[in-house]
Amino acid sequence: MPFLNDAGEVVELHLGAHGEEISESNPENRFRVEWLDEVERLLDEVVATPTRPLVITATGKFFSNGLDTDHIVAAPDQLPAYLDRVHAVYAKVLTLPVPTVSAVNGHAFGAGAMLALCADHVLMRTQRGFWSLPEAALTMPFTRGMATLLRTRLTDRTATEAMYTSRRYGADDAVGAGIVDEAVDADRLTARAAEIAGARAATVGPNLALIKRGLRAPLLDDLARPTPPGVF
Structure with missing residues (x-):
């Protein structure tokens, strides 16, 4: 399950399981219902005591592979409520009262790719991993909220290409397209994320959340x- 890690000047939200390079129960860090429960709980902790910037990352092959397709197939009647929960997590990350940096360690697909964009600043590791929106290839639409998120965080040209073609972007291509801010070697990824987040630590507090809400x-x-x- 996801967990918070004390990393000195910053706090890290890990999307995988504590002590496991790859979570045995959820190896792709998909948005399972219990996973969403825990992420929401941890984000509420950050909101309750906003003292340090937050880095969102994971370990292993995946940052997140997005929606739990097994749950969608098994319980189609629950899909609207499930997607509302996903939207709520996005909104919470977008409005946290602390600076946030996504450190994308591996594949970020679909809803996981969109989660990375909810942070203030986005880094992606070089050499391994893709950022991609596979919905078109899977004949799945985007919700209104998801489309607005992508339209807000990406240029129109990049959003059009990413949403229409399901292109897979490596780190350097993602920088060129304006999807991520920097491509960073794997062994420096979380340190660089902490450096960027820590430099913004003076803005921690309720006023930052108000500014984010106004902007978004x-x-x-x-x-x-x-x-x-x-x-x-």
Whole structure:
């Protein structure tokens, strides 16, 4: 299950399991219901005591492979509520009262790729891993909130290519497309994320959350809109 790690000047939110390079129960860090429960709980801890910047990362092959497709197939009637929970996690990350940096350690696909974009600053490791939105290839649409998130965080040209073609971007290509801010070698990824986040530590506090909410107001409104039945 995800966990918080004290890393000196910053706190790290790990999307995998404590003590495991790859989580045995959820090796791709998919958005399982219990995974969402724990991520929300940990983010609430950050909100309750906002003292240090937050780095969001993982270990192993995946940052996150996104939605739990097994759950979607098994419980299609629960899909709208499930997607609303995903939107709520995005909104919470977008409005945290601390600076945030995503340190993308491996593949970030679909909803996991969008989670990375919810941070203030995004790093991606070189040599291994892709950032991709496979929805078009899987004949899945984007929810209104997801589309607005991508339109807000990416240029129109990049959003169009990524959403229409399901292209897989390596780190250097992702920098060139403006998806991530920096490509960083794996052995420096979390240290560089901590350096960037730590440099913004003076802004920690409720005022930062107010600024984020003001900047992201239209996006937050769309993320808060209930997902209609039959979205897929």
